[in-house]
Structures are given as structure tokens and as C-alpha cells.
Amino acid sequence: MRIIRWLLGLIVLLSAFVFSWFNPFCSLLEWQSLFLKRGFFVLFLCGLLCLWRIIRGPTPADRAVAIDILGILILGFCAILGIPTGRDWYIDIGIAWALQSFISTLALAKYIEGRDFDE
Amino acid sequence: MRKSHIILFIFLILMWLFVTWPTDLQHLIVGILVCGFVSFMIGDMFVKRPHVFKHLSRYLWFLYYIPLFIWECIKANLDVAYRVAHPDLPINPGIVKVKTDLKSDTALTFLANSITLTPGTMSVDIDAEKGYLYIHWINVKDKDIHKATEIIVARFEKILKRIFD
Amino acid sequence: MNEIIGYIFIGIGLAFDFFGCLGLIRLPDVYNRLQASTKCVTLGTCSILFGLFLFKGFTASGIKALLCILFIILTAPVSAHALSRGAHSSGVKLWDKSVCDMYAEDKKYKA
Known part of the structure; x- marks a missing residue:
């Protein structure tokens, strides 16, 4: 019974993954031009999984982990966004976001640990 | 100027060249001034054993x-x-x-x-x-x-x- | 040719990102989640950035993508380390079926 539940869940997730990425009802030339735009949906799905962990996390440490991972995912989002639009400054936003996310994660870790900030 | 200052200056100027890649003269002058000041102030805090780099x-x-x-x-x-x-x-x-x-x-x-x-x-x-x-x-x-x-x-x-x- | 290799790298990176976030959902406690998601999301995002570098070549944004790869590889393990130490000292328990916890024993001995 448990195996059947696991298989159903895996099939639903993998089909969401694959159908958001490859559209089977278009020609090959169109597929190449749509590849990156469909890649956004995969990152969007990953972001939704992180949000699920932020909402449901039993301890504060779980939420901090999910926030950290979401920050790195947004850097990948910025990197992909630079290719089809042809604008170079998206990667600058990515660098700034990664720096900010790193520092905020360190501050959150100190806060969870229960120490003061000046140590 | 000691060795540790020069090593930190080289690292900083490489980083600056990467960030502003098609470098022109104005970027280079500003980078050299700022990196020189920073490495002069805090050089011996980061590089403690300069003989390692040889x-x-x-x-x-x-x-x-x-x-x-x-x-x-x-x-x-x-x-x-x-x-x-x-x-x-x-x-x-x-x-x-x-x-x-x-x-x-x-x-x-x-x-x-x-x-x-x-x-x-x-x-x-x-x-x-x-x-x-x-x-x-x-x-x-x-x-x-x-x-x-x-x-x-x-x-x-x-x-x-x-x-x- | 470069663009096709870039597409392949971006596809691999998206797949690893997906597996990392799936591990964030399925695994039982904080430390396992931190382990799976840090590894997979770090390499996945590095792969996406390398794909961007193959698209752009040695232009401004390509060089910045390489710098981003270096930055992520240096900082993601540090933040994972800080979060796990903070979680352990704030009293988050390990999973019920885990084997041994020498860190808690040593801390009890020291205090």
C-alpha cells in the first residue's frame, strides 16, 4: 500500500516536472526556442517546494534552511533570465542577491543559536 | 609596503578586473587607487604568512x-x-x-x-x-x-x- | 555548437535543483535536509551559471557568471555549517532512528 502511494506521488511529480519542461505538442524548431522559457517553470516548482517547507517546518531551523535554499534558487533564476531577454544586467542582480542572502543566513544562524550579534 | 600588502593588492585588483571585465582606463585608475588604499590599511590582517606564496x-x-x-x-x-x-x-x-x-x-x-x-x-x-x-x-x-x-x-x-x- | 552544450548544462542543473528541493520535502530532520539541499542546489546552480558562460563567452556577463560560481562554492558550505551548528546548540534533536551523536556527548562532558 505504501509503495503504491509512493509510486503515485512520484508519477505526479515527475509528470509535472516533465510537462512543464518539454511541450510534446510542438515541432523541434519551436522546442529549441521554448526551452529556456519552460525551464522557468521547473525553478518555479522548486520554489513552491521550498515555500511548502517554510510554511510547514516544525522548528525555526527548518525555515532558515528553506530560506537559504530559496536564495540560491533565485540566483539561478536570474542567470537563466539573462539569456532569452539578452540583457546583461540580470547577473549583476544575481551577484548582489547572493551576497545579501549569505549575510542574512549567517545572521539567522546566530539568532537561532541564541547568541548576541557582536560575537 | 611589506609583502603581505602586495599580495592582498594583487588579489583585489584581479577581482576588480573580473567585475568590470572590458576594462577601460577610468575603471583601471579608480581600481588601483581604491585597492591600494584598502590593502595599505588592512593588509597584515588577512595575509599572516607571506612566505607561503613563494x-x-x-x-x-x-x-x-x-x-x-x-x-x-x-x-x-x-x-x-x-x-x-x-x-x-x-x-x-x-x-x-x-x-x-x-x-x-x-x-x-x-x-x-x-x-x-x-x-x-x-x-x-x-x-x-x-x-x-x-x-x-x-x-x-x-x-x-x-x-x-x-x-x-x-x-x-x-x-x-x-x-x- | 556552444549553445547545444549550454542547453545540456542548463538541463542537468535544473534536474539537480529539482532533486535537491525534493530532498528538502522528503527527508526526516534538519541535518539530513540541510545536507541534501545544500549539495544538490549548489552544484545545480553552478551548472546553470556555467551554461550561461557557454552562451555568452568572454563578455561582461560571462565573466561575472564565473565569478558567481566561485562565490557560491565558497559561501554555501559556510552557511550550511553555521546553520547546523546553530540548530544543534539550540536543541533540535536528531531523527529517532539515527545511530550515534558524539557531539552531544562531548558537549555534556565539557559542561
Whole structure:
């Protein structure tokens, strides 16, 4: 019974993954031009999984982990966004976001640990 | 101007050239002024042993270390993907203690980062005085200190000792 | 040719990102989640950035993508380390079926 539940869940997730990425009802030339735009949906799905962990996390440490991972995912989002639009400054936003996310994660870790900030 | 100031200046100017890649003259002048000021102020806080940078063999060992690290990283990712997608979740976690011989801060930082990105292990805390590392291991094979040291730390420690110590 | 290799790298990176976030959902406690998601998301995002570098070549944004790869590889393990130490000292328990916890024993002995 448990195996059947696991298989159903895996099939639903993998089909969401694959159908958001490859559209089977278009020609090959169109597929190449749509590849990156469909890649956004995969990152969007990953972001939704992180949000699920932020909402449901039993301890504060779980939420901090999910926030950290979401920050790195947004850097990948910025990197992909630079290719089809042809604008170079998206990667600058990515660098700034990664720096900010790193520092905020360190501050959150100190806060969870229960120490003061000046140590 | 001592040696540590010059080494920090070289690192900073390389970083500045990467950030403003098609460099023109104005960017270069501003970069040299700011990097010179910063390295003059805080040079001897970051680089404490400038004689380390003279040996050529350290750079060669570092070049050998990079592909080894990337290969271990790819193996770690395939391992995690297998464990996550398996229906029974084949994990057996625990925190073990290993011993290391490295002394300097840079070497310990690189060792902890390498352990975090290689298959199944993540460093939790460092006891720098006695040389112990506490490691969360997703599939504990052995609880003993010496055998865990052989499995986890030994392959990186040999190389990192030649690079940083 | 470069663009096709870039597409392949971006596809591999997206797949690893997906597996990392799946591990964030399925695994039982904080330390296992931190381990799976840090490894997979770090290498996945590095692969996406390398694909961007193959698209752009040695232009401004390509060089910045390489710098981003270096930055992520240096900082993601440090934040994982800080979070796990903070979680352990704030009293988050390990999973019920985990084997041993030498860190808690040593801390009890020291205090």
C-alpha cells in the first residue's frame, strides 16, 4: 500500500516536472526556442517546494534552511533570465542577491543559536 | 609596503578586473587607487604568512586538487539523488568525530568546505585546539574515530597539507 | 555548437535543483535536509551559471557568471555549517532512528 502511494506521488511529480519542461505538442524548431522559457517553470516548482517547507517546518531551523535554499534558487533564476531577454544586467542582480542572502543566513544562524550579534 | 600588502593588492585588483571585465582606463585608475588604499590599511590582517606564496609546488598541487574536488562533487550529487528518489529512504544518520592534523585556519576552512560538498558528509563543528571535527554522516559505516578518519578525511588531508601547511 | 552544450548544462542543473528541493520535502530532520539541499542546489546552480558562460563567452556577463560560481562554492558550505551548528546548540534533536551523536556527548562532558 505504501509503495503504491509512493509510486503515485512520484508519477505526479515527475509528470509535472516533465510537462512543464518539454511541450510534446510542438515541432523541434519551436522546442529549441521554448526551452529556456519552460525551464522557468521547473525553478518555479522548486520554489513552491521550498515555500511548502517554510510554511510547514516544525522548528525555526527548518525555515532558515528553506530560506537559504530559496536564495540560491533565485540566483539561478536570474542567470537563466539573462539569456532569452539578452540583457546583461540580470547577473549583476544575481551577484548582489547572493551576497545579501549569505549575510542574512549567517545572521539567522546566530539568532537561532541564541547568541548576541557582536560575537 | 611589506609583502603581505602586495599580495592582498594583487588579489583585489584581479577581482576588480573580473567585475568590470572590458576594462577601460577610468575603471583601471579608480581600481588601483581604491585597492591600494584598502590593502595599505588592512593588509597584515588577512595575509599572516607571506612566505607561503613563494613555493611553486603549492600551486601545482592546487591545480591537481580542483578536478578531484569536482569529481567528488558530482558523485555526491548522484548519491543524494539516489537516496531521495528511493521509496524506502535508505539513510542511517549520525554525528561522528574525526581527528585531523592540519593546523592553519585556511587549511581547516578548506577541509570543512570539501567535507560538506563530498558524498554523504557535512561538517557540524570544529574544535581547533585539539584537532577534532564533528561530522554529520548520512550513512554511518563505522563509529570508531580512526576508521572514520580513514574513510572521510584522509584523501583530502594529504593534498591540503601540501597546499596550505 | 556552444549553445547545444549550454542547453545540456542548463538541463542537468535544473534536474539537480529539482532533486535537491525534493530532498528538502522528503527527508526526516534538519541535518539530513540541510545536507541534501545544500549539495544538490549548489552544484545545480553552478551548472546553470556555467551554461550561461557557454552562451555568452568572454563578455561582461560571462565573466561575472564565473565569478558567481566561485562565490557560491565558497559561501554555501559556510552557511550550511553555521546553520547546523546553530540548530544543534539550540536543541533540535536528531531523527529517532539515527545511530550515534558524539557531539552531544562531548558537549555534556565539557559542561
